[in-house]
Amino acid sequence: MKELLDHLVSRLERKGLDSEKAFDIAKEAVEAVSDVCGGRQVYFPMGVSIRTALRDEQIMREFNGRNIDDLSRRYRLSHARIYQILDNHRKGRRQSSLP
Incomplete structure (x- = not known):
């Protein structure tokens, strides 16, 4: 999950968000993914x-x-x-x- 969090923070920062706001949004997104997919093997298309x-x-x-x-x-x-x-x-x- 750390890799996902880091990737989301990086993408949000590239969109112009400051680091703190980017982290907060990315953390919330990772928590939402965990709520839905936690404990399961999930496939993400590419x-x-x-x-x-x-x-x-x-x-x-x-x-x-x-x-x-x-x-x-x-x-x-x-x-x-x-x-x-x-x-x-x-x-x-x-x-x-x-x-």
Whole structure:
């Protein structure tokens, strides 16, 4: 967990947070991961897989029923792909599923 904590602190500092604030946020994030995953073996996807899953989750959060064109432009995806992401989410089978 120390490696994760150190990595998160470093990334937050690169985003402009001071060291103390970065540590506080990173510590809270590590505690949250521990609360959810503690005692279990967990797989974290890497690279394109996790980026795609996070992008799809963000699309779901931003979707308001009338913004397909905007989402398509913002994420450089076809309308068909946006609809597919929405459909997969509605059916509960996120294609790029987050763990």
